[in-house]
Structure formats: C-alpha cells, structure tokens
Amino acid sequence: MRKVRVNSFSISLDGYAAGPNQSLENPLGVRGPELFHWFFSTRTWKQMHGHEGGSTGVDNEWAQRGMENVGAWILGRNMFGPLRGEWPDDLWKGWWGEEPPYRVPTFVLTHHPRRSLEMKGGTTFYFITDGIHLALEQAKHAAQGRDVRIGGGVATIQQYLRARLIDELHLAFRPILMGSGENLFAGINLEALGYRCTEHVSTELAIHVLLKKET
Amino acid sequence: MRKVRVNSFSISLDGYAAGPNQSLENPLGVRGPELFHWFFSTRTWKQMHGHEGGSTGVDNEWAQRGMENVGAWILGRNMFGPLRGEWPDDLWKGWWGEEPPYRVPTFVLTHHPRRSLEMKGGTTFYFITDGIHLALEQAKHAAQGRDVRIGGGVATIQQYLRARLIDELHLAFRPILMGSGENLFAGINLEALGYRCTEHVSTELAIHVLLKKET
Numbered sequence: 001m002r003k004v005r006v007n008s009f010s011i012s013l014d015g016y017a018a019g020p021n022q023s024l025e026n027p028l029g030v031r032g033p034e035l036f037h038w039f040f041s042t043r044t045w046k047q048m049h050g051h052e053g054g055s056t057g058v059d060n061e062w063a064q065r066g067m068e069n070v071g072a073w074i075l076g077r078n079m080f081g082p083l084r085g086e087w088p089d090d091l092w093k094g095w096w097g098e099e100p101p102y103r104v105p106t107f108v109l110t111h112h113p114r115r116s117l118e119m120k121g122g123t124t125f126y127f128i129t130d131g132i133h134l135a136l137e138q139a140k141h142a143a144q145g146r147d148v149r150i151g152g153g154v155a156t157i158q159q160y161l162r163a164r165l166i167d168e169l170h171l172a173f174r175p176i177l178m179g180s181g182e183n184l185f186a187g188i189n190l191e192a193l194g195y196r197c198t199e200h201v202s203t204e205l206a207i208h209v210l211l212k213k214e215t
Numbered sequence: 216m217r218k219v220r221v222n223s224f225s226i227s228l229d230g231y232a233a234g235p236n237q238s239l240e241n242p243l244g245v246r247g248p249e250l251f252h253w254f255f256s257t258r259t260w261k262q263m264h265g266h267e268g269g270s271t272g273v274d275n276e277w278a279q280r281g282m283e284n285v286g287a288w289i290l291g292r293n294m295f296g297p298l299r300g301e302w303p304d305d306l307w308k309g310w311w312g313e314e315p316p317y318r319v320p321t322f323v324l325t326h327h328p329r330r331s332l333e334m335k336g337g338t339t340f341y342f343i344t345d346g347i348h349l350a351l352e353q354a355k356h357a358a359q360g361r362d363v364r365i366g367g368g369v370a371t372i373q374q375y376l377r378a379r380l381i382d383e384l385h386l387a388f389r390p391i392l393m394g395s396g397e398n399l400f401a402g403i404n405l406e407a408l409g410y411r412c413t414e415h416v417s418t419e420l421a422i423h424v425l426l427k428k429e430t
C-alpha cells in the first residue's frame with residue numbers, strides 16, 4: 001500500500017516548525033536551523049548532500065526511513081523560496097542549487113503559473129495551481145507506485161491533514177522552545193481528524209514521534 | 216535557594232494540559248485522566264494515596280522529585296473544584312476527600328472570598344483574592360524556606376510564567392493527541408520569557424522535559 005507521508009518534520013517543544021521572518025538569509029526563519037540540528041548531523045543528510053560521515057544511530061534511522069521509497073514530493077511555495085506573488089522571472093530555482101536532494105518529480109503548490117524546471121540529479125519541479133487535491137493526484141501518478149512525501153511547511157501540511165490525506169507523520173521534537181513562528185498544532189484538531197501516536201523515542205538531539213491516521 | 220516550581224505537569228503532544236468540558240464527573244476534562252496515566256502508575260502517586268505498589272523507574276523518579284521539599288502549593292480555582300463564581304456555601308472541599316495529598320498550606324486563587332479550610336493530614340486551603348503576587352508571597356512565607364509548587368491549571372501557570380516567577384517547570388508530554396482543551400503554549404512565548412529546556416528523557420508512558428528560567 002503506497003502512502004502519503006510527512007517525515008523528519010522538525011518542531012520545537014511548543015509546536016513551532018519554522019522560526020519567524022523567513023527570508024533569503026533565513027530560509028527556515030530566524031533560529032529555524034536549530035530545529036534541524038538532529039537531521040543535519042545524520043549520515044543520511046550528509047550523503048544526500050555529498051558529504052562523508054554523519055551519525056548512524058536512532059536519529060539516522062528516522063532520517064533514512066524518511067527517504068526510502070519516496071516517488072514524488074509536494075512542497076508549499078514558501079518551502080521552495082522566499083518570493084511571494086507572481087514569479088518575476090525563471091531565475092529562482094529553489095534553495096538547493098543546481099542539484100536538489102529530491103531526485104524525483106517534485107510538485108510545488110502555488111497560485112501563480114510557471115513552467116516546470118528540470119534540475120540535475122532527477123528532480124523536476126512542477127508548479128501546481130489547481131489546489132492540493134490535484135497536486136496529490138499528479139504526485140501519486142508520478143510516483144509510480146511509490147509513496148508521496150509532503151515536505152512542508154506548516155500551511156501545506158495542515159491543509160492535507162484537514163483533508164485527512166496524510167497517512168503518517170513523523171515529527172521530530174527538538175528540546176528547544178521557539179515561542180513564535182509557524183505552529184503545527186494551532187487551529188487544527190489532530191485528535192478529531194483521527195490521528196494517533198503509535199511510536200515515540202528520544203535521543204540526545206530529538207524526540208521522535210510517529211502519528212498515524214486511524215483507518 | 217528555594218524555588219518556585221511546576222512539576223509533573225502533564226500535557227499532550229499538541230500542548231493540551233486538560234481535556235475540554237471540566238465538570239464534577241470529569242475533574243480533568245474529557246479524556247484528561249489519560250494525561251496522568253504515567254503519574255497514576257508510579258509508586259510515588261500510590262503512596263500519596265495510601266496504596267501499595269507502583270512503578271519505581273524513571274517516571275517515578277520525576278514524580279518523586281516533584282514531591283520533595285515542597286513547603287506550600289498554589290492552585291488555580293478550577294483545579295480546586297468545578298464551581299464558578301461566588302461560593303454558594305462551604306460544602307465543596309476540593310476533589311481529594313477529607314485528607315488531600317498536599318499536606319502543607321495550599322493557596323487557592325479566586326476572585327471570591329472564603330474562609331480557610333483545615334483538612335486532615337496537614338493540608339489547609341487558603342483562598343486568596345489579592346492576585347498571584349500576594350498569593351506567592353504568602354505561599355513563600357508559609358513554606359518556611361522550602362519550595363513553592365504551583366499545581367495548575369494552565370491559566371494559573373501562564374500567569375506566573377508571564378510574570379517570570381517560575382524557576383523551573385517539569386512537563387510530562389504524553390504520547391497522545393488531545394486536539395482541544397487548555398493549551399499551555401497558546402498565547403505565550405516561553406522563549407522570549409527566558410525559558411530553556413535543560414533535560415529530556417522518554418519512557419514508555421511519557422516524555423519528561425525540564426524547562427528552566429535563565430538567570
């Protein structure tokens with residue numbers, strides 16, 4: 001059974017998945033990178049970015065689970081870049097340089113049409129203006145039987161959660177407080193939507209939690 | 216150095232410290248008892264209530280830390296009972312029967328005056344109508360050099376947090392989602408108030424987190 005998944009989604013103890021004030025200088029918002037500290041230290045992340053080394057323990061197992069069997073990604077526009085409104089030109093190609101780490105068809109939700117972008121290493125960005133349901137349909141088709149991973153951010157994930165389209169959600173709570181930013185739990189009732197926690201384990205850097213949709 | 220502490224404060228992964236719709240039948244709100252499941256199973260809790268047995272591992276260590284060196288308690292009125300507004304009479308004496316587990320002077324925040332209540336086993340309830348600062352002053356005096364523990368609920372703890380009067384806060388995240396109720400993190404910026412996570416550990420039943428105020 002192929003799934004629609006969220007993995008390695010990092011949040012603070014108080015529920016914030018990104019810091020405030022995202023910008024070109026702060027793609028993850030102010031203090032956002034602290035949320036990903038557990039992930040950046042894993043072998044999985046380092047390999048994705050062509051580096052040696054990295055941790056191989058529990059954090060890495062969760063990071064790796066997140067990358068396995070993913071046939072397509074869906075990203076909210078703010079995860080793709082700092083620009084808002086109409087695309088001024090085709091120059092912005094994401095935060096990740098010429099060879100993004102996705103390596104499969106990647107669907108970017110936006111209100112503004114744009115031609116698709118074929119990148120090095122297998123990633124093609126498709127810009128979808130028809131809403132979350134059609135984006136998911138296209139992603140499922142492109143994934144060819146593998147899973148669809150929804151990358152974020154909070155607004156995108158909340159939309160898919162409200163539509164009960166996400167099968168499982170791996171959250172990595174970092175033992176930090178953010179105090180402001182985008183809160184995953186604000187304005188949404190995950191319990192009423194049928195999600196339950198089925199696994200939890202903590203490491204020095206993160207508390208990993210798996211939420212699954214009841215069938 | 217004596218402290219003002221919150222201990223064994225149980226919340227769901229999405230930040231809820233009590234279920235919705237508190238009533239005589241549901242002192243902790245609907246599904247509230249699930250939040251305390253880790254605590255009810257400890258030897259510390261069982262001893263407090265005159266029972267045998269109970270777990271002696273990590274959960275119990277945190278429960279025990281919470282009970283040590285406490286010279287006075289402060290409770291919000293809703294933690295004391297389901298009644299709102301003026302006290303109709305002196306019949307309601309708390310949720311805990313004739314011998315409450317506090318066993319020290321216990322200050323109940325309320326807008327409505329009431330005579331103090333001496334219970335069996337050392338607990339006396341004092342009803343304080345002069346606000347959180349004077350309640351804390353009286354609790355500190357009554358504690359005679361020991362710590363003051365603030366029991367809850369969310370509204371009371373948030374008031375003391377905003378005033379930066381709490382030195383440390385032990386949260387026990389339960390691996391459950393509540394979806395609604397009283398949210399500890401809503402409308403408060405703990406990071407800006409100077410709180411930091413200094414410890415975290417997880418067990419089968421809870422994820423224990425210690426927050427401390429930076430000095």
